[in-house]
């Protein structure tokens with residue numbers, strides 16, 4: 367029972383069959399079954415606003431900065447000359463906000479399957495996506511990411527797959543056909559970064575992506591970040607490019623680019639950038655055995 371005598375509501379993430387993580391929902395703000403998935407937004411004392419889709423935590427207002435900064439700034443600053451960026455998924459628009467901090471990016475296309483997630487995030491996550499919709503460099507396409515990359519003739523320097531896990535509408539975003547289409551819409555030397563789960567719990571998710579990447583790209587790897595919401599230790603961000611030098615750029619090079627970019631971060635630093643590619647042995651083994 368809560369202090370007001372109301373029954374407490376706990377919302378459980380159902381991603382794993384043997385381990386579950388529950389949040390106390392101090393207030394359920396919004397609950398809906400969209401055209402594509404079940405959506406619930408609630409308030410939690412520690413994580414702030416929490417968004418779950420189909421029972422899987424997507425984003426929280428308290429720790430979104432870790433995931434979004436690491437997904438945006440590592441590839442863009444490693445690339446060094448990125449002007450065009452594609453986001454697949456990313457409905458809460460927190461990743462778009464980080465990408466648009468790079469004034470060198472002249473166009474950002476985001477392809478999200480579920481208009482309801484974007485609409486509702488405009489209201490409920492405006493603390494971290496404010497300004498995205500008004501930015502003339504931003505173009506939102508409501509479509510299946512798989513269809514978009516298969517059909518488009520446009521080319522990008524950086525492609526970011528900010529997807530749900532490989533269940534529901536996100537399953538197609540982990541397939542070899544999807545990665546092959548992305549390869550065709552990358553400019554030479556471009557880089558793909560993907561949400562690749564928590565290797566401690568989901569080694570197969572990482573392993574399968576690395577296997578697919580290695581058939582298409584010269585460099586198939588991942589880097590890591592510790593995001594409190596995604597329980598189980600490090601989260602893996604998949605990395606695929608034909609430019610073998612991108613992931614070994616020196617801290618000095620990255621620091622110069624970061625200084626020129628001229629914005630503040632809360633997790634990302636050039637040192638963290640470089641260290642993120644140093645994998646703990648058990649994750650390195652997954653990568654090595656998958657290529």
Ligand code: SAM
Nearest residue numbers: 424455456457478479480510511529530535536
């Ligand atoms: N950071 C999150 C995580 O790893 O838990 C991902 C967040 S973001 C909200 C994921 C988005 O991917 C959702 O808005 C979902 O609608 C979108 N999505 C899922 N399948 C998709 C598809 N096939 N094409 C485009 N967007 C898709």
